[in-house]
Amino acid sequence: MTAIAILGGTGQQGSGLARRFAAAGARVIVGSRDAARARTTIATWNAAGAPIEAAANAAAVDQAEVTVIAVPFETVGALLAEVGTHFKEGSTVVDVTVPVTFVGRTMTMAEVPEGSAAEHIRARLPAGVQLAAAFKTVPARLLAAAGEPLDCDEFVCGDSDEARARAAELVRLLPRLRAVDVGPLSRARHIEHLTALAIAINRRHKIHDARFAVVGLP
């Protein structure tokens, strides 16, 4: 079984993914700046399935074939500067970040010179590592509500067919979530705008879990 490191794995989105991957039987290593504190957090989860491990970020990357980046977007640069040399040649990174920031109740998308959070991360990864983006539009709150069905589509883009296939495998670990391949990594900018649209719908309609399904795709 592939070992999955989740950096930022104690956050809402990361912990939701960690618990749902473990419930599907995957080996999950939650990466954190502080492994001991992560261990304490994990102990509070009523997680089903495989036991979830904890490690410092770099040590988590060392043990993984697939690394999920689930830290807040604004800390991604510092994280990759710290762990960049630990990625194995040929390993896959899955970016789940979105460059959305809140000032009070006002949501804005950060201006990312590379065009998207995913391309920002690509520019900071070693060449031998493949990058895909996924899990950007599934609501973090819903993801963290372990028992609740997701019932939506999740958009996957990436460097190569292989990178997208690996990310799609993670998506398929979660029941009732369909992976929709949308092509090269540059498509991430559209996906990230979709997250902003979901947040706008949540605000406007006083709901929490707006998400999307593609109609017309068999």
Added chain:
Amino acid sequence: MTAIAILGGTGQQGSGLARRFAAAGARVIVGSRDAARARTTIATWNAAGAPIEAAANAAAVDQAEVTVIAVPFETVGALLAEVGTHFKEGSTVVDVTVPVTFVGRTMTMAEVPEGSAAEHIRARLPAGVQLAAAFKTVPARLLAAAGEPLDCDEFVCGDSDEARARAAELVRLLPRLRAVDVGPLSRARHIEHLTALAIAINRRHKIHDARFAVVGLP
């Protein structure tokens, strides 16, 4: 009954809207640079419902309470320079354009200094006219296939509750299409990226009518 002018009403998206609005019983005036040629085109449509009229763009605006802008994005500036003085104070404009361009098979989104096609249009409209955006994500081919059900959601944003309500009324003229209010006009940039995502999905999966439904919105 509100009179609806559709500028660019002989194009694929405009003609689909014209025929579907007329089928719902609305009074529709197709605006074109050449009214006579538009009349010839309309005569070839097997349109159900109310008869569809044709007029030069400015004359169409003169007769309408709601004007739909369905010309190619790159011609919007010239169109509004021509017809801008014809909008009635308090009338509503509905923008359906998307700043997507194709060079061969390669799709790119035009860099729009205002942030979106809708905001680009806002900057070129008289202050007394209200603007909303809608029909940006429903596929043009599907829209033009008069008998085919749409079965998706359509995102509406705009200057004010009133502008959004007027655009949502147009959406509701089309059976099996739900209007989803996503807030202020600045949200148009997210909607336009969604159109680009739909095109990317069509390309990748060799389909034609990818579109979206919001999950989690009662």
